[in-house]
Amino acid sequence: MKKRILLAMITVVLVQACTATKEAMINPVDQVPVSVVESIKAKYPGASDIKYSVLETDKVYQANFRLDGNELAVVTNTNQILNTTKYLGRTFSDSLRNKMSGLGIESGALSNYRVLEVPGQSVRHVADYSLRGSNYSLTIDATGMIDMASRQVSFETRSVADLPEKIQAFISARSKANYEYISKLPLLQQELKDYLKDKQEFVFTSSTAYLLPDNSKQYQVYVKFYGITDLPLIFDENSNLIWIGSFNRLESLTNFDDLTGGLSNVSQQDLNYFADQFKASSELKDYQLDVRPSSSQAALNVYENHTGYQFHISKPSVNSTESWVLRYDSKRKLIDSYYSGQQR
Numbered sequence: 001m002k003k004r005i006l007l008a009m010i011t012v013v014l015v016q017a018c019t020a021t022k023e024a025m026i027n028p029v030d031q032v033p034v035s036v037v038e039s040i041k042a043k044y045p046g047a048s049d050i051k052y053s054v055l056e057t058d059k060v061y062q063a064n065f066r067l068d069g070n071e072l073a074v075v076t077n078t079n080q081i082l083n084t085t086k087y088l089g090r091t092f093s094d095s096l097r098n099k100m101s102g103l104g105i106e107s108g109a110l111s112n113y114r115v116l117e118v119p120g121q122s123v124r125h126v127a128d129y130s131l132r133g134s135n136y137s138l139t140i141d142a143t144g145m146i147d148m149a150s151r152q153v154s155f156e157t158r159s160v161a162d163l164p165e166k167i168q169a170f171i172s173a174r175s176k177a178n179y180e181y182i183s184k185l186p187l188l189q190q191e192l193k194d195y196l197k198d199k200q201e202f203v204f205t206s207s208t209a210y211l212l213p214d215n216s217k218q219y220q221v222y223v224k225f226y227g228i229t230d231l232p233l234i235f236d237e238n239s240n241l242i243w244i245g246s247f248n249r250l251e252s253l254t255n256f257d258d259l260t261g262g263l264s265n266v267s268q269q270d271l272n273y274f275a276d277q278f279k280a281s282s283e284l285k286d287y288q289l290d291v292r293p294s295s296s297q298a299a300l301n302v303y304e305n306h307t308g309y310q311f312h313i314s315k316p317s318v319n320s321t322e323s324w325v326l327r328y329d330s331k332r333k334l335i336d337s338y339y340s341g342q343q344r
Contacts, residue, residue, distance in 0.1 A: 028053045035078050036061050043081060044072070055209065059162050060155055075155040077162050082155045083118045085126070092140075096125055099144045102319055103341045104286065105131055110138070118156055132282060135213070136339075149338035151210040151218065160204040166239035167219060174202040174223075182226070187254045199227040218336070226250070229259060234327070234335055243327050243335040246310070247303040249295065261295035266309065271298060273332070274311060287313040287324055308335070319344055 032052045040047060040063045050065040055075065060082070063074045071087040091097075091110050100106040108131030116124040122142035129138035129148060137152045160168055179197040182188075203224040210218045217237035222230045231245035249261040264271070271289065278284040289297060289311065301308045307330040315322040322341040329335055 032061050033078050036076055039076050039081060055154055082157055085114050085116050087114045096140055099140055104322055145342045147338055147340050150213050154209040154211050156208045158206050163207055164239045167235050171202055171204050175200050185251055189255055196226050205230055241306060243308045243329055244301050244303040244306045246299050246301045264293045264295050264298040266298045266300045287315045289313055
């Protein structure tokens with residue numbers, strides 16, 4: 001059992017700057033592992049008024065504190081810091097705001113500007129964004145790419161041990177070779193089947209935990225599928241699998257020269273239904289599906305007894321690239337969506 005350290009209980013209202021990570025003090029605690037306390041103290045020796053909360057029981061914690069006049073939220077597991085958010089309490093600079101110029105989303109209102117740092121990644125500029133009656137989290141990376149989604153990042157990790165046990169068990173059960181499946185692939189060349197026969201079906205690569213607008217959690221997990229490509233799985237806060245990536249695309253391949261999968265496998269009836277939904281949406285009406293979409297634009301994904309849809313719709317423009325990715329379950333319920341855009 002991990003040694004724990006008792007912290008003085010302090011009942012202080014969390015400052016407004018921390019509202020962007022709404023999960024921050026949902027589960028405040030007065031006991032955390034010594035390793036968590038020591039990693040915060042070592043990285044931020046000047047931190048004051050530290051308050052801890054639990055993001056994943058016995059796995060991932062968040063520390064909120066003040067440093068050099070700024071509010072910080074640091075997420076850590078028991079071994080290392082996973083990400084740090086610094087709340088700057090002002091709006092984007094003109095140079096960052098200008099990166100939104102000419103995009104279809106530029107008319108919204110920014111607030112609660114912060115900087116997100118993840119080890120090994122470039123700094124991301126983040127803000128709350130109100131657009132046409134909806135609230136989003138907007139992110140600009142070092143390349144000027146803008147992402148916008150209603151979900152907010154809770155933590156990112158490359159350790160499967162940071163995830164709930166049920167998700168770990170799901171991945172572990174498939175972290176082995178499965179030549180029975182490989183041998184039945186209808187089109188793949190035999191030499192490639194032989195190449196894949198000893199490859200693990202799943203190898204965990206990374207995961208992001210998100211906080212949704214209703215304060216529930218969602219886990220997006222990436223696995224390397226037979227060593228070929230990274231594919232996503234989405235689990236709800238109860239660790240139930242609710243959406244799957246294009247695992248069935250392997251069944252349409254003859255070789256690995258082209259992994260795009262050709263034309264869409266979504267039925268015309270479903271294409272018509274979703275196209276009508278997009279046209280009826282004030283946010284999506286200017287984004288289009290091709291008349292004969294490719295599988296990268298519209299896909300019916302299948303894995304074991306799970307099915308789901310993914311659409312990648314784009315807005316025609318010579319001055320920018322703008323698109324939405326929308327993911328639905330088998331009952332056409334929206335599971336996840338996000339916008340990406342950048343000036344050309």
